Amino acid sequence: MSLTDKAIARIRELIQSGDLPPGAKLPPEQQLAAELGLSRNLMREAVKALVVARVLEIRRGDGTYVTSLEPRLLLAGLGAAVEMLRGETLLQLTEVRRLFEPVATGLAATRITAEQLAEVRRRLDAMRAARDNAELLTEHDAAFHRAVLAATGNETLVSLLEGISSDTLRVRVWRGLVDQDAAGRTVAEHETIYAALCDRDAPLAQAAALVHVSGTESWLRDHLRPE
Numbered sequence: 001m002s003l004t005d006k007a008i009a010r011i012r013e014l015i016q017s018g019d020l021p022p023g024a025k026l027p028p029e030q031q032l033a034a035e036l037g038l039s040r041n042l043m044r045e046a047v048k049a050l051v052v053a054r055v056l057e058i059r060r061g062d063g064t065y066v067t068s069l070e071p072r073l074l075l076a077g078l079g080a081a082v083e084m085l086r087g088e089t090l091l092q093l094t095e096v097r098r099l100f101e102p103v104a105t106g107l108a109a110t111r112i113t114a115e116q117l118a119e120v121r122r123r124l125d126a127m128r129a130a131r132d133n134a135e136l137l138t139e140h141d142a143a144f145h146r147a148v149l150a151a152t153g154n155e156t157l158v159s160l161l162e163g164i165s166s167d168t169l170r171v172r173v174w175r176g177l178v179d180q181d182a183a184g185r186t187v188a189e190h191e192t193i194y195a196a197l198c199d200r201d202a203p204l205a206q207a208a209a210l211v212h213v214s215g216t217e218s219w220l221r222d223h224l225r226p227e
Contacts (some may be wrong), residue, residue: 007046010036015055015066026056026064053077071156078163091224094217097164101145101213104152104161106206109197112151117197120147124187124194131183134176144190148197175219185215 014020026032026047033043047064050056054073058064067073112120123144130136142165149158175182189212196205 003042004045004049007036007038007042008049010038011046011050012055015069020066022066022069024066025062026066028063071159075156075159075163078160088224091217091220093164094213094220097161098210098213098217100157100161100164101149102206102210104154104157105148105193105197105209106202107154107157108148108151109200109202109205111153112148112197112200116147116151120144120151120194120197123147124190127187127190131187134183137176137183137186141186141190148193151197175216178223179219182219186212189215 011020020026027035029040029043029047033040036043038046047056047058051058051064054067054076055069056064057067123140126140127137127144130140145165146158146162149161152158176186189208192208193205193212196208
């Protein structure tokens with residue numbers, strides 16, 4: 001580990017131990033550096049890195065604080081990281097989505113409220129209206145899945161899937177532009193998911209989501225295959 005990494009680890013230990021809980025204000029830089037046996041330069045570098053990771057936040061004129069440490073905050077950078085994936089690693093991303101999203105959809109079927117179901121329906125109606133516009137259809141497609149995931153009530157699961165879906169959005173746009181039949185199939189697959197949610201049928205919702213996600217994965221696998 002570099003000296004900066006060690007400094008980061010020391011601050012993280014304070015947070016993980018509860019000495020610096022969410023929302024806590026860090027001691028002044030000089031004091032904290034002395035307590036941890038670090039130079040002020042190393043302390044600054046460690047704080048900067050943890051700010052980027054959204055573990056800490058600097059409030060100008062007030063000091064440095066531990067953030068809420070909520071999943072939506074800490075995992076927000078996942079989307080930016082997966083945007084760098086290409087080729088086979090992009091395919092691996094769709095495999096991860098296939099492992100998680102169907103299960104999440106099944107969970108949503110057991111927990112979804114009438115209000116949440118109405119939101120999913122609104123997103124489905126928007127998809128139907130946008131079936132001739134690939135990019136707009138993709139936007140509503142993403143909103144549909146966000147509405148379904150929100151019904152799980154599991155913020156960590158939602159944050160993870162939101163992160164890995166950022167790159168797959170481009171895949172779905174690409175598919176819509178290349179494959180003229182994709183829009184109709186996409187809408188039909190979402191209608192099946194919605195119907196299963198309406199019936200509160202978890203196995204059917206999971207199976208419908210698996211068919212949908214697997215279709216995108218198969219299409220991408222075919223298009224990445226060398227000629």
